[in-house]
Amino acid sequence: MKSVYIRGNASLYGEVTIQGSKNAALPIMAAALLVPGVCVLRNCPRIADVEYMCRILVSIGCRVDRKGREIRIDASGLTDGRLPKEYVTRMRSSVMLMGPLLGRIGEVSLNHPGGCVIGDRPIDLHIKALSRMGAACRDDGTGLTAVSGGLRGTSLRLDYPSVGATENVIMAAVMADGVTCLENCAQEPEIGWLCDFLIHCGASITRQGTGRLLIRGQRDLHPCIYTIPSDRIVAGTYLCACLAAGGEVLLKGAPEGENDALEGMAERMGAKLRRTGDALRVKRAGPLLSPGRVETGSFPAFPTDLQSPFLVAMAQAEGESSMRETVFNGRFGVVAELNRMGAGIEVEKDTARVPGGRRLTGRRVRAAELRGGAALVVAGLCAEGDTLVENRSYVDRGYEDICRDLRLLGACVQDG
Secondary structure, three states, rough: OOOOEEEEOOOOEEEOOOOOOOOHHHHHHHHHHOOEEEEEEOOOOHHHHHHHHHHHHHHOOEEEEEEEOEEEEEEOOOOOOOOOOHHHHOOOOHHHHOOOOOOOOOOOEOOOOOOOOOOOOOOOHHHHHHHHHEEEEEEEOEEEEEEOOEEOOOOOOOOOHHHHHHHHHHHHHHEOOOOOEEEOOOOOOOHHHHHHHHHHHHOOEOOOOEEEEEEEOOOOOOOOEEEEOOHHHHHHHHHHEEEEEEEEEEEEEEOOOHHHHHHHHHHHHOOOOEOOEEEEEEEEOOOOOOOOEEOOOOOOEEEEHHHHHHHHHHHHOOOOOOEEEEOOOOOOHHHHHHOOOOOOOOEEEEEEEEEEOOOEEEOOEEEOOOHHHHHHHHHHHHHHEEEEEEEEEEEEOOOOHHHHHHHOOOOOEEOO
């Protein structure tokens, strides 16, 4: 079992380059299925979820060549809409293949997607929207099948601004007959990057005000070369690490305007942030102050993916604070392990109350999902003594090499 060993109680100093975005790379790889030719994706992160997606694409008839952080996807031979259980059940993001497969070959079948256990993640929004576009969807309790003799554009309003459902509708609508007007769609930066990639391939997608997209269907997309942007969640994780442990770090390639909610909280807590070109300098030299009440939500609100590592910083701050989780009802799963280290967090329904001013103690702890695993590594950085985080495979789903990156920031971190 892979793990991370951390010797704690040391501030961070140094610089690190932020990897390519997981949440942008995966839907863009799925969208490459819509193009009967070779798309070249640069700056793809070398993480487990990207590897799983590569294997899924190969299994359904694509040719995928990878060299370093460049991936070439040739979807001209796409013939099969049956997705392999082995990888679908490991990765929640596999559900985003429904839209492009229905648009390209008119059929898809897959087991219920797996991934991190962070609460209810229903896919009824995906099914409802794709059905409105002309797909016949069926759920037999273990998996999903959907077929279509031809998708059609329509007017849709999502019941909730789900990122995954928004992505699926965009990719399906690009190949549908007519115009799709999608309202109450997600506004996360990754939605913009997906649209940008498709526009580079010849798609007609127009943003019409907040949360509204107009997509004109067509079937003559062409290949393109596209660079995956930097990962805002990885940048945010390392910002949280500097908040919790103290010090001064330079996050090279940290995206601008994508982490405003977190950066605002960091400044409220006493950190100094300064942007220089494409880098963000974070300095925390004095005491850490309570941020007060924090609430996660859809972009541009505080991101749920950074809730867990931010809890560690809140535990170090002077004064009580609280975190309300409005996106995933199981996102507080990491609290039990943080409390074993001394965080003293109390959870009641959708809110975690953090007393603050805690001195954490190193322990042997176990990751149960991606962002919670990263939070345990951050906790180890500011804990007294040594921490061993087991189940590193969860962390590797979203971070290229968290040990390498933290060592560049001066931490004593080793692969276990």
